[in-house]
Amino acid sequence: MTSQPIKIVVVGGSAAGPKAAAKARRMDEHASITIIQKEADLSMASCGYPYYVGGVFDDRNQLICTSAGIVRDPNFFEKAKGIDAKVLTEAVAIDRESRTVTCKHLPTGAISTLAYDKLVIATGATPLYPPVPGADLAGIHTLHSLGDADSLRAIRDANQVQRAVIVGGGLIGFEVSEALHLAGIPTTIIEKTSSILPFLDPELAKLVANHVRGFTTDIITGNGVAAFLGEAGTLTGVKLDNGTELPCQLAVVAVGVRPNVALAKSAGLDIGAQGGIAVNEFMQTSDPDIYAAGDCVECTSLITGDKVRAPYGDLANLQGRVVGQNLIQEGSATFPGITHTGICKIFDYTVGFTGLSAGRARELGLTDIETATISGLDIPPYMQGKLLISKMVADRKTGRVLGFQCLGPGDASKRVATVAMAILGKLTVADLVNADLPYAPPYSLALDHVITAAQVLENKLLGRMQGISVAEVKQRAETGADCFILDTRTPLEFEEVRLGIGETLIPLGALRGRLAELPQDRDKEIILYCRVSLRGYEAAAILQGHGWRNVKVMEGGIMAWPYPREK
Amino acid sequence: MTSQPIKIVVVGGSAAGPKAAAKARRMDEHASITIIQKEADLSMASCGYPYYVGGVFDDRNQLICTSAGIVRDPNFFEKAKGIDAKVLTEAVAIDRESRTVTCKHLPTGAISTLAYDKLVIATGATPLYPPVPGADLAGIHTLHSLGDADSLRAIRDANQVQRAVIVGGGLIGFEVSEALHLAGIPTTIIEKTSSILPFLDPELAKLVANHVRGFTTDIITGNGVAAFLGEAGTLTGVKLDNGTELPCQLAVVAVGVRPNVALAKSAGLDIGAQGGIAVNEFMQTSDPDIYAAGDCVECTSLITGDKVRAPYGDLANLQGRVVGQNLIQEGSATFPGITHTGICKIFDYTVGFTGLSAGRARELGLTDIETATISGLDIPPYMQGKLLISKMVADRKTGRVLGFQCLGPGDASKRVATVAMAILGKLTVADLVNADLPYAPPYSLALDHVITAAQVLENKLLGRMQGISVAEVKQRAETGADCFILDTRTPLEFEEVRLGIGETLIPLGALRGRLAELPQDRDKEIILYCRVSLRGYEAAAILQGHGWRNVKVMEGGIMAWPYPREK
Numbered sequence A, B: 001m002t003s004q005p006i007k008i009v010v011v012g013g014s015a016a017g018p019k020a021a022a023k024a025r026r027m028d029e030h031a032s033i034t035i036i037q038k039e040a041d042l043s044m045a046s047c048g049y050p051y052y053v054g055g056v057f058d059d060r061n062q063l064i065c066t067s068a069g070i071v072r073d074p075n076f077f078e079k080a081k082g083i084d085a086k087v088l089t090e091a092v093a094i095d096r097e098s099r100t101v102t103c104k105h106l107p108t109g110a111i112s113t114l115a116y117d118k119l120v121i122a123t124g125a126t127p128l129y130p131p132v133p134g135a136d137l138a139g140i141h142t143l144h145s146l147g148d149a150d151s152l153r154a155i156r157d158a159n160q161v162q163r164a165v166i167v168g169g170g171l172i173g174f175e176v177s178e179a180l181h182l183a184g185i186p187t188t189i190i191e192k193t194s195s196i197l198p199f200l201d202p203e204l205a206k207l208v209a210n211h212v213r214g215f216t217t218d219i220i221t222g223n224g225v226a227a228f229l230g231e232a233g234t235l236t237g238v239k240l241d242n243g244t245e246l247p248c249q250l251a252v253v254a255v256g257v258r259p260n261v262a263l264a265k266s267a268g269l270d271i272g273a274q275g276g277i278a279v280n281e282f283m284q285t286s287d288p289d290i291y292a293a294g295d296c297v298e299c300t301s302l303i304t305g306d307k308v309r310a311p312y313g314d315l316a317n318l319q320g321r322v323v324g325q326n327l328i329q330e331g332s333a334t335f336p337g338i339t340h341t342g343i344c345k346i347f348d349y350t351v352g353f354t355g356l357s358a359g360r361a362r363e364l365g366l367t368d369i370e371t372a373t374i375s376g377l378d379i380p381p382y383m384q385g386k387l388l389i390s391k392m393v394a395d396r397k398t399g400r401v402l403g404f405q406c407l408g409p410g411d412a413s414k415r416v417a418t419v420a421m422a423i424l425g426k427l428t429v430a431d432l433v434n435a436d437l438p439y440a441p442p443y444s445l446a447l448d449h450v451i452t453a454a455q456v457l458e459n460k461l462l463g464r465m466q467g468i469s470v471a472e473v474k475q476r477a478e479t480g481a482d483c484f485i486l487d488t489r490t491p492l493e494f495e496e497v498r499l500g501i502g503e504t505l506i507p508l509g510a511l512r513g514r515l516a517e518l519p520q521d522r523d524k525e526i527i528l529y530c531r532v533s534l535r536g537y538e539a540a541a542i543l544q545g546h547g548w549r550n551v552k553v554m555e556g557g558i559m560a561w562p563y564p565r566e567k
């Protein structure tokens, strides 16, 4: 080894940066590798902050340590990884000509210059703030940095806050709301748009909202924050666009992030149309010696081919690993793109998604799609199966699965991971209806929820089932539309719970003998459902077989009905 | 509707048969559909028997009822499905010329003849028995029919048996052993071959065996049953091939099944080389008017293209549904094949598999494969992550994933389902290393276990990591081979547990400063490991970087070591 070791500088010390550095080290024991990190900590598991804030665990070090329990501080990076990690140091400028990075040691203000052969930008993102008066009052927080987590945890431990408002009904908003609930602080979540959790179609989002309202959490949609209200510099409440004032001592803002691209931009690197640093499939910026990864970049959607921002921890690590390889062996690794896959625990629900929702697909101009919404158990009733509600989206022409949303108290995580892999494999509904999955009663139904979703979608694609959404049925009921609504459950079930939208009860088992009770006009719209709409679907097949031509199944049945019920 | 309704007869009334019948009904409300079922019950969830026997639930009806709680008896089939289900009736002959089935009503012996346009054979399988003396003693059971489940449940409830022997170390053997454990009956599992759970490679099977031995269950391998011993017609013990006698009052035989093909065979239908009824991708037998599905058929392996028998409940349902469609619309549906995916709860472990094990791949002549075994957590330590141990198998030339085994107290079910879908999609290791999965701390590590398995396998495929199996290391240690064994954990961890195979301890973080303590012969074999072999792998990269040329990582680390340890 007589050649000079390669000099690598990595800006950003949380997920993507350290991953790139660590992988580069494994690729080349002799490279000189330096991480520049603005904050005091390194390798923070940001995704764990809500659980620390909520008291799920108490040892802060758990957020920054290895599985073996070793804290990833500069000493660890030096000893275990052979990486020089400079904390409390900010990269303030990149000089691409001289290949140097100017750094500022934040405690002292000392400026230094680091030379690089290859540079990595992994500067992450910054939380957005609504541009409204009062944003500088004490009591307004975000949950983005470990410092933020420390502050919110201290607030939890101090036990002084009576009421909190969360601005933003996305993943992090809900996680924070649950954390504060665990801390005994009731919250109100404020969402400016008409629906929470933008990756869900609205009728599914409503089901989550209903679930959350069962806890000490309220949700207000279609209403943004007009101002933060305060006294003596301290937050006392939040005023909404419609004038409502919500008293609170704590507000947590979680309305999304914007990529930290200032450093890249001032170095003249290309910024993409979505506002992130532009990179190719090697995660290389417009300067071939500079790579970028994580929340600060744009990547490719494997579904649409478009450039998108996808600020997720798994992707930051995946991309960082690709960078680490290319730093040492240029062009040796690619990051093909993402499938928009994510998940979140929201109280007793798991809410997951992969690919595109129907709404998102249509926004993107993919209008020739078909969807199926189903309810069902994750495992058999005799094994204490829990409910799942899902919506699968496919391209009508090719049958290719484009998206899947899955939520409920049941094991949604497994189903979303399964379909994420199917989407990565560009599989079609026809592939999924026959999938050989791991079946045993503790783990699934004989035909797993994912397979049933695909089978129902297949039925719709083949015209064997005509579906109607809960939203459309609600509208029919409200406008007094001329349709016949049929509940196909048993009288006992009907007694326990029912929609009360003018429905008639004829149990599936009695239907063939009671066809005379149905509208004799064979073109009249008939809407059927049951608890999950399996029996509704079977009843629809019976009616179609007897000549009714306008028979629709209310997809997902009563379990997917997010509106008030009679009982 | 003036044409005669089609006449469909289905032989077999458990999974595949009723599924075909129910689907045909949905496809054609006017078809005449009859199920002929030998047993008293219909639509039995056989896979639930072990949980009923073990007392996980007490209501037998749960095994034969819908999610809405309605028992699937002949009345249900008539009313809800419009299907005539004749129980306690055996199909004794098929006349393909006249298209009739001869049936025998078992209680009365009455013979009747049913005409069909299309026939379905879904006769399932019969449990095998070892051909040894004493097999007719009272106290020897199988767990295959609901009647068997009733008997074993009665034995549990009577609380008389002190000790049981289970013949056969496959899925059902282990499920029964757990059921009997729950019933307070200690068991010994006898497996004739050298390893339990044939879908697992032996070193992983050993880990399961170790886990099981922590309960009131013993396992004996490489030793078959020579005779059942008895007194006055009643079982008193089991004698093994090696002469050992195990006293017991109960023996449960679970050594596999053979397809019920007698009816098909005597009707002159083709039987495949594997002993199952031969069908094409439409599930059509050699007579185009006769379909077959479920445990009685052979189907295609999507991995090898070979015909295989795959007696699984999910497949019976999938195949039955394909048959149901083709009964009404010939050629409208196909069953492409299976990916050998299954799962089992074994005490506190989940044990799952998809595709081929390394051993099976080699048996099939797929020798140019690479494997990676890893240990790791399913979710972060701060969320109480549990251990998983996995082995991924890929084709070396194409990188295509051929198989995945996953086991442990962690959530293996999700990982197996995920990889099953990847295998269905013919994805490669390169696809998996960048998969966008649903990540949040309650559900996975930032890089899910599946991704890590693929990344380690990629490292091996690219020659970046050289692995050595625990079995090979054990052998090295036993033969006193000339190699240097390095444990890279901390002294504290070493104090708590260690292999004691002549290893040296140098913690990863100290390694770069202690290279002088390593063998100076750069070609000497050095074997590294840690708890899971992540640090072992990092240490290997360091040594390689410093010129050692024969550096191997013991895959899966101490957690995958199934042999006795020093501590």
Ligand SMILES: Cc1cc2nc3c(=O)[nH]c(=O)nc-3n(C[C@H](O)[C@H](O)[C@H](O)COP(=O)(O)OP(=O)(O)OC[C@H]3O[C@@H](n4cnc5c(N)ncnc54)[C@H](O)[C@@H]3O)c2cc1C
Binding pocket: A011, A012, A013, A014, A015, A016, A017, A036, A037, A038, A039, A045, A046, A047, A048, A049, A050, A089, A090, A091, A092, A122, A123, A124, A125, A143, A144, A145, A172, A260, A263, A293, A294, A295, A296, A311, A312, A313, A314, A315, A316, A343, B439, B440, B441
């Ligand atoms: C509360 C919370 C929960 C989350 N939950 C999930 C989840 O469940 N699942 C999921 O997939 N994702 C989740 N995420 C997102 C995930 O944490 C991020 O996608 C991931 O951290 C991005 O990693 P990164 O390295 O790109 O950026 P960051 O983690 O933001 O790290 C960038 C680092 O660079 C430093 N830096 C920036 N500029 C400079 C500079 N000029 N000089 C020196 N240092 C600099 C920053 O201080 C920061 O430490 C969550 C995020 C938060 C905040």
Ligand SMILES: Cc1cc2nc3c(=O)[nH]c(=O)nc-3n(C[C@H](O)[C@H](O)[C@H](O)COP(=O)(O)OP(=O)(O)OC[C@H]3O[C@@H](n4cnc5c(N)ncnc54)[C@H](O)[C@@H]3O)c2cc1C
Binding pocket: A439, A440, A441, B011, B012, B013, B014, B015, B016, B017, B036, B037, B038, B039, B045, B046, B047, B048, B049, B050, B089, B090, B091, B092, B122, B123, B124, B125, B143, B144, B145, B172, B260, B263, B293, B294, B295, B296, B311, B312, B313, B314, B315, B316, B343
């Ligand atoms: C204890 C146990 C646990 C299991 N666990 C799992 C698991 O976890 N996962 C999994 O995937 N699979 C599991 N299986 C396998 C699964 O149950 C079978 O694959 C499935 O039942 C096969 O369905 P089938 O309809 O083909 O056959 P069967 O279920 O065997 O049904 C065939 C029916 O046909 C009847 N019959 C046969 N011949 C005639 C005739 N001539 N006339 C009339 N009737 C006839 C039989 O009496 C029987 O009721 C398990 C099986 C058992 C026994």
Ligand SMILES: CC(C)(COP(=O)(O)OP(=O)(O)OC[C@H]1O[C@@H](n2cnc3c(N)ncnc32)[C@H](O)[C@@H]1OP(=O)(O)O)[C@@H](O)C(=O)NCCC(=O)NCCS
Binding pocket: A013, A014, A015, A018, A019, A022, A023, A026, A042, A043, A044, A045, A046, A047, A048, A313, A314, A316, A317, A321, B373, B374, B375, B376, B446, B452, B455, B456, B459, B532, B533, B534, B537, B555, B556
């Ligand atoms: C941890 C971190 C520094 C990356 O360092 P790293 O060394 O790449 O990560 P790990 O210590 O997990 O080691 C992973 C390596 O070990 C390998 N490995 C993991 N388990 C293994 C096993 N059982 N056997 C062999 N190798 C194994 C992996 O394949 C990987 O190597 P590769 O990339 O060369 O293939 C970086 O990911 C980080 O800072 N993470 C924390 C912050 C974070 O991720 N936040 C966002 C989400 S909350």
Ligand SMILES: CC(C)(COP(=O)(O)OP(=O)(O)OC[C@H]1O[C@@H](n2cnc3c(N)ncnc32)[C@H](O)[C@@H]1OP(=O)(O)O)[C@@H](O)C(=O)NCCC(=O)NCCS
Binding pocket: A373, A374, A375, A376, A446, A452, A455, A456, A459, A532, A533, A534, A537, A555, A556, B013, B014, B015, B018, B019, B022, B023, B026, B042, B043, B044, B045, B046, B047, B048, B313, B314, B316, B317, B321
């Ligand atoms: C139950 C059994 C009789 C099959 O009857 P079935 O009517 O096909 O089954 P189900 O009642 O579950 O209904 C499934 C149908 O409803 C549809 N469906 C399920 N959930 C739905 C929902 N929420 N909305 C709309 N449709 C739904 C399915 O797609 C399927 O219809 P399709 O095949 O036309 O696509 C048969 O599988 C059986 O006997 N099973 C028990 C035994 C067994 O499986 N043993 C082995 C494993 S233990």
Ligand SMILES: [Ca+2]
Binding pocket: A312, A314, A315, A340, A341, A342, B436, B437, B438, B439
């Ligand atoms: Ca993801």
Ligand SMILES: [Ca+2]
Binding pocket: A436, A437, A438, A439, B312, B314, B315, B340, B341, B342
């Ligand atoms: Ca299976």
